[in-house]
Amino acid sequence: MTLSEHRDGEVSEDRDGEVEIERIPPVVTPSSIDFWTAGAAGELRIARCQRCALFIHPPAPYCPACRSGDVNTEPVSGEGTVYSFAIERYTWIAGFPAPYVVAEIELVEQESLRLHSNIVGCRPESVFIGMEVKVCFARDGEIYFPLFQPANT
Amino acid sequence: MEPSADIERVAVIRGVGMSRTGRRLHADPLQLTGEAALAAIGDAGLDPAQIDGVATYPGAMGSTPGMSGAGVFEVAGLLGLDLRWFTGGSEVPGQLGSVVNAVLAVAGGLCRHVLCFRTVYESTAQEQAGSRASTLTGPGSSRPMRADGIREWTLPFGALHTSFGGLETRRYFHETGGGREQLGQIAVTARRNAAGNEAALYREPLSLEDYLSSRMISEPLCLYDCDVPIDGSIAFVVSRRSESVGRSGIVGIEAIGSAAGMQAAADMLWSRTTLAPGDVGVAELYDGFSILAVQWLEALGLCPRGQGAAFIEGGHNIALDGPVPLSTGGGQLSAGRMHGYGHLYEACLQLRGHGGDRQVRPLPEVAAVSNGAGGFTGCLLLSAL
Numbered sequence: 001m002t003l004s005e006h007r008d009g010e011v012s013e014d015r016d017g018e019v020e021i022e023r024i025p026p027v028v029t030p031s032s033i034d035f036w037t038a039g040a041a042g043e044l045r046i047a048r049c050q051r052c053a054l055f056i057h058p059p060a061p062y063c064p065a066c067r068s069g070d071v072n073t074e075p076v077s078g079e080g081t082v083y084s085f086a087i088e089r090y091t092w093i094a095g096f097p098a099p100y101v102v103a104e105i106e107l108v109e110q111e112s113l114r115l116h117s118n119i120v121g122c123r124p125e126s127v128f129i130g131m132e133v134k135v136c137f138a139r140d141g142e143i144y145f146p147l148f149q150p151a152n153t
Numbered sequence: 154m155e156p157s158a159d160i161e162r163v164a165v166i167r168g169v170g171m172s173r174t175g176r177r178l179h180a181d182p183l184q185l186t187g188e189a190a191l192a193a194i195g196d197a198g199l200d201p202a203q204i205d206g207v208a209t210y211p212g213a214m215g216s217t218p219g220m221s222g223a224g225v226f227e228v229a230g231l232l233g234l235d236l237r238w239f240t241g242g243s244e245v246p247g248q249l250g251s252v253v254n255a256v257l258a259v260a261g262g263l264c265r266h267v268l269c270f271r272t273v274y275e276s277t278a279q280e281q282a283g284s285r286a287s288t289l290t291g292p293g294s295s296r297p298m299r300a301d302g303i304r305e306w307t308l309p310f311g312a313l314h315t316s317f318g319g320l321e322t323r324r325y326f327h328e329t330g331g332g333r334e335q336l337g338q339i340a341v342t343a344r345r346n347a348a349g350n351e352a353a354l355y356r357e358p359l360s361l362e363d364y365l366s367s368r369m370i371s372e373p374l375c376l377y378d379c380d381v382p383i384d385g386s387i388a389f390v391v392s393r394r395s396e397s398v399g400r401s402g403i404v405g406i407e408a409i410g411s412a413a414g415m416q417a418a419a420d421m422l423w424s425r426t427t428l429a430p431g432d433v434g435v436a437e438l439y440d441g442f443s444i445l446a447v448q449w450l451e452a453l454g455l456c457p458r459g460q461g462a463a464f465i466e467g468g469h470n471i472a473l474d475g476p477v478p479l480s481t482g483g484g485q486l487s488a489g490r491m492h493g494y495g496h497l498y499e500a501c502l503q504l505r506g507h508g509g510d511r512q513v514r515p516l517p518e519v520a521a522v523s524n525g526a527g528g529f530t531g532c533l534l535l536s537a538l
Contacts, residue, residue, distance in 0.1 A: 024308045027301035058306050084327070086319025087372035092286040093311055094296040102316040102371070104324075118310050129327045145309055 022095030034073040039137035039144020045073040078135030121149035160260035166404040167392040168197025174385030182222030189386035197390040206267035210251040212241025219278025238263040246411035247525030248493030255391040271494035275382035318442035319371030331462025337364035339443035347483025349511030383489030410532040415452040430454035434517025437496035493524030
């Protein structure tokens, strides 16, 4: 898989003649819309409690620590490390061909702030726990799927 | 918290029953449910007219194909039950949360004899849905159209249940230094024990070499780390202890752990009993993925924390004649995915001494049963009465 930069900063997957991944679109909610669309501005936006500053993922309208309802999304660096990963060897979902890497990414902004995504832009076998990664995006219409690639690319 | 009420000691498991189980049975799930329910009621020495409570997991619901074979009202109608109390649902402390509910209802005096059941027909449903992936991805096709609810955060990235098994396994190896050479003993041990269980799905020998060379699914999760969808039904009758004394084969509920999370559930369980992990004579731990059984071994204190992989290495510690006999009937890996109910069924057989060729000897007096993973967890400590 290779990645190609587009002029507006978005990064989309290009599998060099292979079938492109047809991602199943999320049912976007008021809490999650920023997560799924902020890639249009090249940003990864994560929900954050405006009272106690806790980042919250998946995004929710209340802070689970201080119960404040004052939660907004904020752009984060998009940098993180691989907490764990699995190399998917079986094609379960039509349009989403194996192999691909499902990873749990811990973002640098906060300990235990983790999200699930894919590692792209490298061979699945080259991924390791602790690997430094940075966000990139795959676009499908209004949706910008936050993915991660090796930080040194 | 004080183990003050001792509600566990008010209720017992008085009867157990199991239907035919297997792949592609093409049986009406209500037929399977009836087989298991009537067997359990008969085993309890009761007449169906005496059953006044029903508890089931997950209850009638829209879910992946074959996940829910029957609901409360279907079974009440099927057997002409006159119910004073009932419950069916999936938001409970693990699959056996339905049994926990039954204990509470009996202890609280709402009813006297509760039929607990779990029916699956995922194997046949896979065929009907035209896709082996249907039990993971949802009804209708191998491509769900929408990623909604909690799936909003997984499906867009192609992450399914097996992915989480792979993530858990990889992280566990990273943190403990364990590897597939150790983890494989969960599957190998289950298969060895399944040879002694006529009801088990897979009974031919499985070697560690077979395991290590098996197909990867969500690497490092391999085929033999995954349990097997089947068709079948298992039922129990939970009754008041005071009305069951003198009967042979009743199983006591020593302690319940209903907290969310493996460690919290295990800690809660041990806080409600004077028994200790060293008293456990047989362990039937949830093995939807083999890593979960290792995590439960550690959470329940059946081996030192972080040393589960070392504990199971070579398989001696978890063999039938080892200190912690595990998955004595084959577990879900070899006997098939009865979603926690299979583990409780096997524990009851072992405590009764009805384990046949795979009976643990000397007869175990205490059994640990666990189910679920993540925040969906529960465990039971059972005793022979």
